[in-house]
Amino acid sequence: MTTDDSVSGARPRRATTADAAVVAQLLHDFNVEFSTPSPGPDALRSRLTLLLAGGDVVVLLVGEPASGLAVLSFRPNVWYEGPVAILDELYVSPDLRGRGLGSALLDASCDLLRDRACTLMETNVAGEDTGARRFYEARGFTNTEPNRTDPMLYYYREL
Secondary structure (H helix, E strand, O other), rough: OOOHHHHHHHEEOOHHHHHHHHHHHHHHHHHOOOOOOOOHHHHHHHHHHHHHHOOOOEEEOOOOOOEEEEEEEOOOOOOOOOOOEEEEEEEHHHOOOOOOOHHHHHHHHHHHHHOOOOEEEEEOOOOHHHHHHHHHHHHOOOOOOOOOOOOOOOOOOOO
């Protein structure tokens, strides 16, 4: 287990294709913790190996061994000159929460976005997840539906 001293000084690093299995396991653990379906670590590892080789998806890892991650996707947007980033996932292992790892990941993500000339970071948070809402709002994120706690609506269609 990581000690408090090493956690407080932890610096996120960019994941490479060699980290695909670690990223896959963390994402799988995240989904299991929140009762969300997961295709499993093996399927995720295969996808991540391809995605991490490109530039449209970036994963930041924190801790040694890695105990937290931020998954960022980049896309062009008609409303902004530079690319827009979506913070797809931000996860820290439950036993290490409250030690600044999530903040370190978010700060490193913002630094990376500035380096890539991004002007906007988006993320989705369920209305009833008051802890996540407090986390993001304390770090300058604006809710498009202030004072609303009903679930956000996310529509999708598999093709």
